[in-house]
Amino acid sequence: MSAFHETAITARSLNAQLWYVLVRFLVLSLFLGGTVLFSLVVNKQASLFSNTCLISLLSLYLLQICLALFWLLRFGPSPRFVQIQIVWDLVMCAAVVYFTGGMYSDFAFLFIFVILTSGLISSRHEVLLILLASIVLYGGLATLDYYGYLPVYPWNTRSGTDVFYLLFLNLAAFVLAAFIGAILSTRLQQYAQKLATQRREHSELEHFNHLILQNITSGLILVNSQGRILLANKVAEQICAIKATQVTGMPITTALPRFAWPLTQIPVERGELNFSNASGRQLILGYSATSIQQGESTNVLLMFQDLTEIKRLEQNLKREEHLASIGSLSAGLAHEIRNPLASLGGSVQLLQEKDFPATEQRLFNIIAREAGRLNHLVDDFLNFASPRNPVQRKVDINSILSDVLHLAQGSRQFKEIQINASCPDVWYENVDEEQIKQVVWNLLGNAASFCPPGGRVHCASCKRTRSFWIDDSGPGVDPKMGDTIFEPFTTSRADGTGLGLAIAHAFARANGAGIEYAAAPDGGARFKVTFKNQNSDGLLKT
Numbered sequence: 001m002s003a004f005h006e007t008a009i010t011a012r013s014l015n016a017q018l019w020y021v022l023v024r025f026l027v028l029s030l031f032l033g034g035t036v037l038f039s040l041v042v043n044k045q046a047s048l049f050s051n052t053c054l055i056s057l058l059s060l061y062l063l064q065i066c067l068a069l070f071w072l073l074r075f076g077p078s079p080r081f082v083q084i085q086i087v088w089d090l091v092m093c094a095a096v097v098y099f100t101g102g103m104y105s106d107f108a109f110l111f112i113f114v115i116l117t118s119g120l121i122s123s124r125h126e127v128l129l130i131l132l133a134s135i136v137l138y139g140g141l142a143t144l145d146y147y148g149y150l151p152v153y154p155w156n157t158r159s160g161t162d163v164f165y166l167l168f169l170n171l172a173a174f175v176l177a178a179f180i181g182a183i184l185s186t187r188l189q190q191y192a193q194k195l196a197t198q199r200r201e202h203s204e205l206e207h208f209n210h211l212i213l214q215n216i217t218s219g220l221i222l223v224n225s226q227g228r229i230l231l232a233n234k235v236a237e238q239i240c241a242i243k244a245t246q247v248t249g250m251p252i253t254t255a256l257p258r259f260a261w262p263l264t265q266i267p268v269e270r271g272e273l274n275f276s277n278a279s280g281r282q283l284i285l286g287y288s289a290t291s292i293q294q295g296e297s298t299n300v301l302l303m304f305q306d307l308t309e310i311k312r313l314e315q316n317l318k319r320e321e322h323l324a325s326i327g328s329l330s331a332g333l334a335h336e337i338r339n340p341l342a343s344l345g346g347s348v349q350l351l352q353e354k355d356f357p358a359t360e361q362r363l364f365n366i367i368a369r370e371a372g373r374l375n376h377l378v379d380d381f382l383n384f385a386s387p388r389n390p391v392q393r394k395v396d397i398n399s400i401l402s403d404v405l406h407l408a409q410g411s412r413q414f415k416e417i418q419i420n421a422s423c424p425d426v427w428y429e430n431v432d433e434e435q436i437k438q439v440v441w442n443l444l445g446n447a448a449s450f451c452p453p454g455g456r457v458h459c460a461s462c463k464r465t466r467s468f469w470i471d472d473s474g475p476g477v478d479p480k481m482g483d484t485i486f487e488p489f490t491t492s493r494a495d496g497t498g499l500g501l502a503i504a505h506a507f508a509r510a511n512g513a514g515i516e517y518a519a520a521p522d523g524g525a526r527f528k529v530t531f532k533n534q535n536s537d538g539l540l541k542t
Helices: 014-041 048-075 079-099 110-121 124-146 163-215 234-240 308-352 358-385 397-409 433-450 482-486 500-510
Strands: 219-223 229-232 268-276 282-294 297-306 393-396 418-422 428-431 456-462 467-472 513-519 525-531
Touching: 014 048, 014 079, 014 110, 048 079, 079 110, 079 124, 110 124, 110 163, 124 163, 219 234, 229 234, 234 297, 282 308, 308 358, 393 397, 393 433, 397 418, 397 428, 397 433, 397 456, 428 433, 433 456, 433 467, 433 500, 433 525, 482 500, 500 513
Parallel strands: 418 456
Antiparallel strands: 219 229, 219 297, 268 282, 282 297, 393 428, 456 467, 467 525, 513 525
16 A cells, blocks of 8 residues: 555644544444454354454454554654554454455445545545455455355355345445545545645744744733733843743733832823832833733733933933033123123232232232132133033043143142052043043042042043043042032032033033943042044054
8 A cells, every 4th residue: 555645634643543543442342342242142152263253353453452552652643653554454354354254244334434534544546545455355355255265154144145236235335435535535635735824824923923022122021910921022031131931920020120010091102110120220111001802811011111221311411401501601601700800800910019008918919819719710611611622633541641640649639639540551532632631630629629638539541441530539429419410510519619520521522522420449439431432543552
């Protein structure tokens, strides 16, 4: 016999082949077992030999079924397995027919079961081959029996029956069963092909949906009605610092701490959530929620994005707008103050040349000193409000740091402060040298003003990250001040003007750099300047 068709449904399904073996067992028990029982209980005249043959056939068939089950469970389903079972069934049908009367046997219909069964597991061409095998086996038995080549057994015979009519009747039944089996096989193969197509399309659609789910730029979390996570995509894993396989089935607060569940209103068009993810990072999320009906259950789909950087940029933009408005006001005010202040200073100098008593001269000196301080403050106003455009050239940042630190060590402002530096590498940037020097000087002055007597100021740089920073051993920055420390007139010192950090921030920004602050290792404050402009040459080697 030829190999059975690879696309046959039962040849690929373990459950289907198990059912096939079990149905064979039921048919065997019903017909052959019933015949043995009838011969032993009712037909007591049957010979011991006949009962022995039937019992032997039944035992052999049961043994084969046990072996088939073992093979199927051990090695799994395959077309070859079904082929062997069909061949075995045909041989056993011929043996049962032979031992139960030959061409007069009442069990010729067993061939019909084999032919119909083949329609479930093979193509219509193979059904025709099985029909041909059944005709050859049954017809060969009938012919040999008719011509006396086989021994005749006395039980279950029908005397007077037309041999050729009986042969025609059984063979016609075989052909009719094969016709039905062929139709059934064709229908099943069409169904199998349609099912395979649907499964392939479903698999492709599922794969496509999975790609969309995993590559969408927003985080997605599917939550059931009890608030437990059913699904999370890769972006959700990255934002929440979790693993989807670990949090599946756990409460939504496992991934999103402080998330208010259940939601009071669905859908949620736009909401915001401040939370700390599993790695401890503080984030601001913008989220939306919508309900999804899946069968009888209603789930909630959460879609969210990390807005932390966007919020920071918005705050920076607001601060820049605020600083711009303050700068415009400061520029106008500084110009209005400078003219009368210059007149006042000139008049005082003329009066100092006159012969006044020492008491008046001391007052004139105080006026001149304070006028100079006000003039310096006006210059700071103008530097902040209307800074000149930077004249950029390639300079060594570490050389700037070294020059400013040398000046600071000779200044009275740093008399009681220990200054040290760690700037090992030559590092070039395209900047305005004077403005960057002013940035370094202002940051050093701010650090010294907060250090106690005997305190330490440390300056360091990193060529790889294109940044330098200044640490102090003071009390640090008050967290309540936030980024307002870079706004003018913001200071926590009674004698401060609040312009030093504002000017440093403006000059750094004009040269393509940014200033950030954090806690220093010594417990004070660290102000870090990082160059971000695209026209830098920070990694140039000398």
